[in-house]
Amino acid sequence: MTRRLLFAALLLTLLVTASGLTAQETPQTTNVTIHVVQRGENLFRIALEYGTTVDVLTQLNGITLADSIAVGQRLLVPTSTTGSAQAHVVQPGETLASIAALYGITPEALAAENSITDQTGFYVGLGLIIAAAEPPVEPAPAVASTPLIHTVLSGETLFRIATQYGTTVNELATANGIADPETIYAGQQLIIPGFESPELALDLPAPLTSFDVFPLVLTEGQTGRIRLTTSGGVTVSGMLLDRALRDGAEQDNTRHTLLVGVPVGTAPGIYPLSLTLTDSAGVQTAFSTNVQVIGGGYWQEYITVLADRLDLLDPAVNDAEIQLLTNAMSGFTPTRYFDAPMGLPAAAPLSSHFGNLRSYNGGIFQTIHIGTDFSAAPGAPILATASGTVVLADVLNVRGMTTVIDHGWGVYTVYCHQSDRYVGLGDTVAAGQVIGAVGSTGRVSGAHLHWEVWVNGVPVDAMQWVQQSFS
Ligand SMILES: [Zn+2]
Known part of the structure; x- marks a missing residue:
């Protein structure tokens, strides 16, 4: 709060005369002010304060590294609006009207400020800049403020996110209980320490x-x-x-x-x-x-299939098997049998990720790897990753000896290429129970466990279920 008053004393309105800006890079406004960097500030906080973005600030000031500003440095800051701005991330249940009402502005002004021109321009997770209608006074006491959440986009790293918010990899990792900073993934939600979202502007119909x-x-x-x-x-x-x-x-x-x-x-x-x-x-x-x-940012990989199993590359073989699996996993059990992140299906290294586009024997990329592979030794135990009921125990062309477990709420797991199976159709299994042995049955180039998770009829990245709970 006193920070804002400090800024106000330091503001000086100029015209943009900075050279080196192309027409495209020039911010729409022609007004800029000078901001003197204070201790503890970073570009993100400054951008938020002035209702602009880190990108605009780096361009305007010729800064290449977002974290390379120093206390006392003078920055050009565009001032398209009076007063300061806040960020608001759209939450489920909020509308343009309810958010505008929260800040005492019109929905039209909010839409214009954020270049929202049609229905699809407003969505859950959208970051809005809220330009205050008047210079801010002492902020009202927070009523129901929530932590600021950053949803990881594909290609982002913890370092880049930490830089964006002016925090450190260590602080981010600690705040989110991340053991290995290398293992964040697209869609993961991170609490940004030191920031709070404003109160929610829910607009929910009864009941x-x-x-x-x-x-x-x-x-x-x-x-x-x-x-x-x-x-x-x-x-x-x-x-x-x-x-x-x-x-x-x-x-x-x-x-x-x-x-x-x-x-x-x-x-x-x-x-x-x-x-x-x-x-x-x-x-x-x-x-x-x-x-x-x-997008999931999936990779491409090349697989070699043994000569005696080449007939299994016929797309019709795969399509028929997918149809069989889809039918087996079309039911919806209203009871939920999972209440925590899933366990791993084998005590073995992960050898192929979900989602990779595959080329078999040098052919075109024609199939998507819808499971996660573990390079376990032949005969190694396969574990049920959550409790449930066996709904399929069969030998399939591509997947070989296969077991499917129904965990309730439309969630199923699939265990393939087994050499042996210890459970049968209709059996109830417990999380961690040994249900089979790793083998090389079906379309394989060697012994491994191929594990799938299906949700509401769709194969999804199984490892997400190991990293977090959906109960
Ligand atoms: Zn696989």
Whole structure:
């Protein structure tokens, strides 16, 4: 608060005369001020203060490294608006109108400030710049402030994120319980220490009392979770990415979890999420929002298949098997058998990631690797990664000896290429139970375990289920 007054005393309005800016790089405004960097500041905080971005500041000042500013350094800062600005990340259940009302501005002004010109320009996870209508006074006491959450985009590193927010890799890792800073992934949500989001501006129709999308930004090939709470018992139906969502209901039908598998190949973009609540009297309440899907950044890899199994490369063989698996995993068990992150299916190194585009024997990239491979020795134990019921125990062309376990709420795991199987159709299994042995049956170039997780009929990155809980 006193920081802002300090800035005000140091502001000096100039015209942009800085050389080295191309027309494209020149910010739309022609007004700039000079900001003298104070102890503890960084470009992100300064950008937030003035309602601009780190990119604009680095361009305007010819800075190449975002963290290379020094106390006392003078920075040119564009002033397209009066007063200071705040950042607001759009949460599920918020609308342009409710957020505008929270800050005492009009929805039109908010839309204009953030260049929102149509429906798809407003979505969950969108970072809004809120230009205050008047110079800020002493901030009102925070009512329901929440931690500032950053959703990791594909290609980002912990270092880059730390730099963006003016914090350190160590602080970020500590705040988020990250053991290995190398292992963050697209879609992961990180708490940014030292920042708080403003209070929420929820605009939820009764009987809805809360609405949460996790992660705020969905990723191709990954799992998302939509959660609602309601004041009375309802059933929930919904659509996202042209698929019907299914309702994991708990607590007398007042708590609802809808798990989403985002298919590999989903184009990055903004997608509508529509939900309908139906109460016991049949009264329906519909509402919708937009969610963002980002690309998974998957890799390409080359696989060699043994000559005597080349017939298994026929796409029809694979298609028929996918259909069989889809049928086996089309059911929805309303009971949830998982309540924590999943365990690993084998005590062995991961040898191939989910989502890789595969070329077999030098051919074109024609298939997507929809499982995660572990290079376990032949005969090594295979473990159920969560509790559930065996719904398929069969020998398939591509996957060889295969077991499928239903964990409830539309979540299934698949264990392939086994040499032996210790459970049968209909058996109940416990998390960590040995259910088979690693082998080389099916389309393989050597013994390994191929493990899949399917969510609501969509194969997704299984390792996400090891890293976090969706219960
Ligand atoms: Zn595999």
